[in-house]
Amino acid sequence: MRIAVILGSTRPGRRSEAVARWVLDVANARGDASFELIDLADVNLPFLDEPVPALFGEYAHDHTRAWASVVASYDGFVFITPEYNHSFPAVLKNALDYLYAEWNDKAAGFVSLGGGGGLRAVEQLRLVLAELKVATVRTQVALGRGSLQGGLQQHDEELHAMLGELVAWASALRSVRAIAA
Numbered sequence: 001m002r003i004a005v006i007l008g009s010t011r012p013g014r015r016s017e018a019v020a021r022w023v024l025d026v027a028n029a030r031g032d033a034s035f036e037l038i039d040l041a042d043v044n045l046p047f048l049d050e051p052v053p054a055l056f057g058e059y060a061h062d063h064t065r066a067w068a069s070v071v072a073s074y075d076g077f078v079f080i081t082p083e084y085n086h087s088f089p090a091v092l093k094n095a096l097d098y099l100y101a102e103w104n105d106k107a108a109g110f111v112s113l114g115g116g117g118g119l120r121a122v123e124q125l126r127l128v129l130a131e132l133k134v135a136t137v138r139t140q141v142a143l144g145r146g147s148l149q150g151g152l153q154q155h156d157e158e159l160h161a162m163l164g165e166l167v168a169w170a171s172a173l174r175s176v177r178a179i180a181a
């Protein structure tokens with residue numbers, strides 16, 4: 001079972017980086033899946049420049065094919081997302097829009113941050129992921145101002161609850177992908 005922890009902020013000085021490190025530390029101590037970081041700053045995609053919508057799977061560019069093979073290699077995703085103007089960052093939407101089949105019939109969970117815990121960002125992200133046939137688990141970790149100041153370890157239990165749901169769904173969806181194939 002391979003789960004990608006997708007770091008959805010590329011802002012210099014981003015708080016999401018420390019959050020992603022905490023998620024990886026907690027997740028990799030569990031032993032039920034392998035969790036790896038995907039930093040969208042390293043993926044470094046241009047704004048969508050594919051002539052054909054991803055639904056058709058006709059990728060023209062090497063950067064798209066490289067991104068497709070990365071995403072295809074995972075069974076599920078943890079999205080680390082800040083809230084920007086009541087939504088999730090544009091760099092994350094761009095990375096999602098590039099692909100289609102590689103996201104399909106996989107599971108996702110969320111760790112969000114923002115003044116109000118990033119809840120609105122996650123509500124919007126769930127709608128977008130539904131179009132990409134990603135099943136999103138209910139339990140989520142929402143980090144508000146107090147959480148970031150008071151220490152992330154106070155959220156370890158919620159994080160484990162979310163990861164438990166995610167690993168179970170990611171495992172179950174393997175059979176859905178086998179039928180689809």
Ligand SMILES: Cc1cc2nc3c(=O)[nH]c(=O)nc-3n(C[C@H](O)[C@H](O)[C@H](O)COP(=O)(O)O)c2cc1C
Pocket residue numbers: 009010011013014015016017082083084085086087113114115116117118
């Ligand atoms: C462009 C921008 C817009 C933001 N809009 C919101 C917002 O609508 N609601 C909110 O709760 N926080 C908002 N924030 C605060 C961020 O969610 C918060 O600073 C978070 O730590 C940013 O994550 P990052 O440091 O990883 O980029 C905004 C921050 C930025 C940079």
